Amino acid sequence: MTAVSAPSTPVPPGAVPVHQRVADLAAAHIGSWQEGYLNDRSQAVAALARLRRGAGREAGETPDLWSLIDTGPLHTPAEGMRPLSEQELVRAENALHTALTLWAFHQQSRSTPMHRRHTRERPGGLGAAVRRLMPADGVDEPVRKRLVRAGTAPDLVTLAQRLRDIVALLRRDDIPLDYALLAGQLYLWQWPDGPAAVRRSWGRSFHEQWRTRPASDDTTTPDSDKDAS
Numbered sequence: 001m002t003a004v005s006a007p008s009t010p011v012p013p014g015a016v017p018v019h020q021r022v023a024d025l026a027a028a029h030i031g032s033w034q035e036g037y038l039n040d041r042s043q044a045v046a047a048l049a050r051l052r053r054g055a056g057r058e059a060g061e062t063p064d065l066w067s068l069i070d071t072g073p074l075h076t077p078a079e080g081m082r083p084l085s086e087q088e089l090v091r092a093e094n095a096l097h098t099a100l101t102l103w104a105f106h107q108q109s110r111s112t113p114m115h116r117r118h119t120r121e122r123p124g125g126l127g128a129a130v131r132r133l134m135p136a137d138g139v140d141e142p143v144r145k146r147l148v149r150a151g152t153a154p155d156l157v158t159l160a161q162r163l164r165d166i167v168a169l170l171r172r173d174d175i176p177l178d179y180a181l182l183a184g185q186l187y188l189w190q191w192p193d194g195p196a197a198v199r200r201s202w203g204r205s206f207h208e209q210w211r212t213r214p215a216s217d218d219t220t221t222p223d224s225d226k227d228a229s
Helices: 018-038 042-050 085-108 127-130 141-151 156-172 179-189 194-208
Strands: none
Touching: 018 042, 018 085, 018 179, 018 194, 085 156, 085 179, 127 141, 127 156, 127 194, 141 156, 141 179, 141 194, 179 194
16 A cells, blocks of 8 residues: 655654544544534534535635634644644644535534444445445445545545535435544545545445445434524
């Protein structure tokens, strides 16, 4: 496997990789918002409404989100973590913006969590989610091509727009996604050799998804009309 090119800044032994720091921060943000939204807390409902307006757009195009998406932990690392370079910070912020706004679009008017962490028993990667859109006994070629098109996007903005199209299908079928994992992958995607590495991850995820869903995943809950506009 070709390694993803990374900055030449020395990394302390045992330090958390940047993409994992991005994933952890995404999980912290979404965990709080999602719990609040599902419990109909006005602050979380308002945050989700603001976030979803940024889906498929560049971070710089939505200044309303600058005060909402707290990237402070990336600028002030915990003891033992090295400071990030300007290039790393920009790419981390881009990845966070893309993942968080896509989650907000996905969660809109849904009464069950649309962010679900990946486990070996219940794969939550993008490829696995796309596979669940298909019949257990075959491949839906138009849906598969959407995943391929996302993987071959020429830039992050195009990738975000193509992912939004996929998320619309996942939202329709109440299929969750691990947005923390996605945030880390979106960070890696922005480095040389990153797109190829992320595509391989999505491909493995596609093939590891069970051919039949667990019974618990087939249970649906009636949609809420919250944020239906």
